[in-house]
Amino acid sequence: MLVKRKDIxxxxxxxxxxxxxxDGVRAQGLGALVHALYRQHEVVVSAPMYQQSGMAHALxxxxxxEVAHDADLEKxxxxxxxxxxxxxxxxxxxxxxxxxxxxQPELVVSGINHGANLATDILYSGxxxxxxxxxxxxxxxxALSLDADSELTYTDVAEIFARDLNQWLDHRETxxxxxxxxxxxxxxxxxxxxxxxxxxxDYINAFQREEQDGHVFYTMAGEIYDSDKGSATDIYATDQxxxxxxxxxxxxxxxxALQDRLEK
Numbered sequence: 001m002l003v004k005r006k007d008i009x010x011x012x013x014x015x016x017x018x019x020x021x022x023d024g025v026r027a028q029g030l031g032a033l034v035h036a037l038y039r040q041h042e043v044v045v046s047a048p049m050y051q052q053s054g055m056a057h058a059l060x061x062x063x064x065x066e067v068a069h070d071a072d073l074e075k076x077x078x079x080x081x082x083x084x085x086x087x088x089x090x091x092x093x094x095x096x097x098x099x100x101x102x103x104q105p106e107l108v109v110s111g112i113n114h115g116a117n118l119a120t121d122i123l124y125s126g127x128x129x130x131x132x133x134x135x136x137x138x139x140x141x142x143a144l145s146l147d148a149d150s151e152l153t154y155t156d157v158a159e160i161f162a163r164d165l166n167q168w169l170d171h172r173e174t175x176x177x178x179x180x181x182x183x184x185x186x187x188x189x190x191x192x193x194x195x196x197x198x199x200x201x202d203y204i205n206a207f208q209r210e211e212q213d214g215h216v217f218y219t220m221a222g223e224i225y226d227s228d229k230g231s232a233t234d235i236y237a238t239d240q241x242x243x244x245x246x247x248x249x250x251x252x253x254x255x256x257a258l259q260d261r262l263e264k
Contacts, residue, residue: 108134
């Protein structure tokens, strides 16, 4: 499946990178990432055929998934680019377990998502879900998102990420899972990174009801309500113009509750 690149020089900073997302293989954010990363790294794309926002870590079970080559990305960048008729997690899991062959990636990058993935939204995000699948396979992973109202472009974000990538990979012997959010406007006009915890976000009047021809429909909408946006959170960091980084894990065990039960 891998298209060999003869124009990539052998260099310790060159990586094998799998790029995915939840906005679909033709999304601008994904294209910007490919353009920024392929010049120095061996890049392959495996992403959903269609928009798959809000799919979290969902898998397609028992239903055949079509896999096709994306001719536009492959011709433009001379890479392997696959579109998968499934979820973001399907795209990464299928590639890693069935299609990778000799191209076992050293890094998984998901995004750049159209809209922030902050606080509780992390739990619903397909962008985060795709990165999580890489992490579950023991591969360092980034989920990248850009505020929908940002004055930054996808190209800006991709170039910043590509330029600063090596600083996050230095001296890392174990995989990590970073959720990264770019703000509406950079503080002081330059990229500054802040590590912080996940805040808490909900939506007011999230469901709109309507009736048509005797049928009842609900549409999810609503206004953002942040119940935890303290100074240590991802919400606060992006509000202040910083690039927020939240290290994530997949172990959902409540250790305090577990310890409490064990002590009884």
